[in-house]
Amino acid sequence: MSAxxxxxxxxxxxxxxxxxxxxxxxLSDVTLAIGAGESVALLGHNGxxxxxxTRMLMGLVRPKAGxxxxxxxxxxxxxxDQMAQRVGYAFQHADQQLFARTVLADVSFGPQRLGRPVxxxxxxxxxxxxDGFTGRHPYDLPAPVRKLVTLAGVFAMEPxxxxxxxxxxxxxxxxxxxxxxxxHRRISGGVTVIAVSHDLKxxxxxxxxxxxxxxxxxxxDSIR
Amino acid sequence: xxxxxxxxxxxxxxxxxxxxxxxLSDVTLSVERGEVVLVAGRPGSGTSTxxxxxxxxxxxxxxxxxxxxxxxxxSRPSIVFATPWTQLTxxxxxxxxxxxxxxxxxxxxxxxxxxxxxxxxxxxxxxxxSTRDPATLSGGELQRVIVAAALALEPxxxxxxxxxxxxxxxxxxxxxxxxxxxxxxGVGVLVATPDVERGARVASRAIVLEAGRVIHDGEPAGxxx
Numbered sequence: 001m002s003a004x005x006x007x008x009x010x011x012x013x014x015x016x017x018x019x020x021x022x023x024x025x026x027l028s029d030v031t032l033a034i035g036a037g038e039s040v041a042l043l044g045h046n047g048x049x050x051x052x053x054t055r056m057l058m059g060l061v062r063p064k065a066g067x068x069x070x071x072x073x074x075x076x077x078x079x080x081d082q083m084a085q086r087v088g089y090a091f092q093h094a095d096q097q098l099f100a101r102t103v104l105a106d107v108s109f110g111p112q113r114l115g116r117p118v119x120x121x122x123x124x125x126x127x128x129x130x131d132g133f134t135g136r137h138p139y140d141l142p143a144p145v146r147k148l149v150t151l152a153g154v155f156a157m158e159p160x161x162x163x164x165x166x167x168x169x170x171x172x173x174x175x176x177x178x179x180x181x182x183x184h185r186r187i188s189g190g191v192t193v194i195a196v197s198h199d200l201k202x203x204x205x206x207x208x209x210x211x212x213x214x215x216x217x218x219x220x221d222s223i224r
Numbered sequence: 225x226x227x228x229x230x231x232x233x234x235x236x237x238x239x240x241x242x243x244x245x246x247x248l249s250d251v252t253l254s255v256e257r258g259e260v261v262l263v264a265g266r267p268g269s270g271t272s273t274x275x276x277x278x279x280x281x282x283x284x285x286x287x288x289x290x291x292x293x294x295x296x297x298x299s300r301p302s303i304v305f306a307t308p309w310t311q312l313t314x315x316x317x318x319x320x321x322x323x324x325x326x327x328x329x330x331x332x333x334x335x336x337x338x339x340x341x342x343x344x345x346x347x348x349x350x351x352x353x354s355t356r357d358p359a360t361l362s363g364g365e366l367q368r369v370i371v372a373a374a375l376a377l378e379p380x381x382x383x384x385x386x387x388x389x390x391x392x393x394x395x396x397x398x399x400x401x402x403x404x405x406x407x408x409x410g411v412g413v414l415v416a417t418p419d420v421e422r423g424a425r426v427a428s429r430a431i432v433l434e435a436g437r438v439i440h441d442g443e444p445a446g447x448x449x
Contacts, residue, residue, distance in 0.1 A: 021360035045392045046364025047353075092363040092390065093309050142267040143306040143386070144418070166363060170306060170389040172266060172418035198364075198392045 009037040009192035010071035010086060010160045012057060017066035019052055019216075026052050027063070027216040036071075039183070039193040041207035048213040050196045051092060054163045057194075058083045070161060085114065088159030092166045092196075094147040095139075103141075103149050104134040110157040121156040127185075128152050128178050144170045148178070155182060161192045168199045180205045229254035230381045230412040231278045234293030237436075238277055241287035247273040249436040250292070255381065255412045260403050262423040263416040264447040265433035271416040272306060274433065275383040278414055279303050298412065302379035306386045306416075308370035312358050319361070319369050320345070320354040326377045344372040347402055349395065363390040371399065375406065382406060384415045388422065400426045420447040 012034040019027040026049045034040050042050045055061040056068045059080045068075040070086050091097050100106035108121040125131050128148055133141060138149050151167060168176045183206045187193055197203055212220035231254065238248040248270050255261055255278065265271045276282035279301035283289060305311060316322040320341055327337045345351040348368040353361065361369060367390045374382060388396035404426040407413045417423045424430060424444035432440035432447050440446040
């Protein structure tokens with residue numbers, strides 16, 4: 001499958017990480033390690049701290065205490081654009097990362113910036129069933145399709161680590177199946193995957209390990 | 225269409241500005257007080273557009289043109305978009321102020337606003353977030369706050385586009401239960417979602433769209449096929 005060009009995965013580590021948003025404590029002394037090539041589901045109620053924890057991998061949230069590393073890179077010493085060379089992050093809200101005037105331009109932006117060929121973007125669009133939308137403005141598309149476009153953009157960068165925040169929220173069975181198939185290709189290629197999700201069908205299909213957060217602490221870490 | 229209908233569409237078609245295709249085609253339906261109507265269909269089938277037209281947000285706010293019959297007797301429609309983060313005012317530093325913004329714009333008395341906001345934050349299970357900055361909320365927390373804001377406007381017609389997409393399963397069940405309660409208070413509720421199993425559990429009726437056309441209007445079970 002030509003679209004599933006992948007980089008070998010990298011290991012991830014949070015060491016004694018804490019964070020708060022003013023009075024609200026969102027993460028408390030979290031230590032967690034994820035091995036290179038693992039596919040892990042991050043579970044927990046709304047507000048448990050899942051998104052905050054994963055945003056730290058990109059340096060988008062800097063922990064108030066503790067350290068975060070991606071492979072041999074300490075995130076605190078890197079800018080988010082540097083982290084983007086290793087970590088592909090699909091935000092929970094697609095509109096936070098769509099900016100180009102066409103779907104193709106949007107999905108091609110990341111690979112082009114990393115010096116990768118544009119045809120990879122076209123292949124990923126086809127893989128996700130978006131080849132009929134390449135010339136469309138992303139904002140003319142329904143919300144679930146916009147989200148699929150953001151996933152295509154992240155996949156096209158062929159990162160070593162994929163962080164997907166609610167990647168199938170709002171998806172029907174057909175769209176979910178496309179995402180699961182795309183993730184299977186990348187997992188079998190050795191990419192490290194973290195999926196923050198309430199979609200248990202997705203979690204069952206792609207993650208052997210589940211980590212559960214509750215009120216900013218890891219309360220369960222299990223392997224099926 | 226029934227005289228009591230909050231919204232009635234008669235052979236209605238809708239086209240967005242600049243588009244050559246119809247987002248809705250030949251749609252005939254009505255929404256009445258007290259019912260939860262599930263709207264189902266693949267992405268692009270017209271479910272979001274149906275909500276926008278039913279609340280008179282289209283073409284008024286988004287452009288486009290309607291053909292056919294549309295009558296809206298609802299006087300206080302309220303909508304929750306599939307992109308709830310776009311509904312934050314950007315002016316409020318706390319969740320409480322955010323939810324109070326709508327009722328305050330209607331110049332309700334201060335005590336009435338406090339009561340309304342407190343009630344809706346409680347019903348949505350987000351009262352503990354009332355002093356938080358809305359910009360720091362998680363996706364699921366924000367989605368519930370926006371639903372609370374929509375309810376604080378005391379709508380007679382409540383339109384929701386996949387309102388539980390980012391909620392954990394328990395919160396999603398609670399939200400759909402709340403939609404049923406809201407309908408029982410005399411509100412017409414129109415909810416579009418791909419989560420047809422959860423929607424069908426509380427809906428009194430389901431409308432299924434395909435390429436902008438109604439292919440089912442009846443039993444909720446009809447959406448599960």
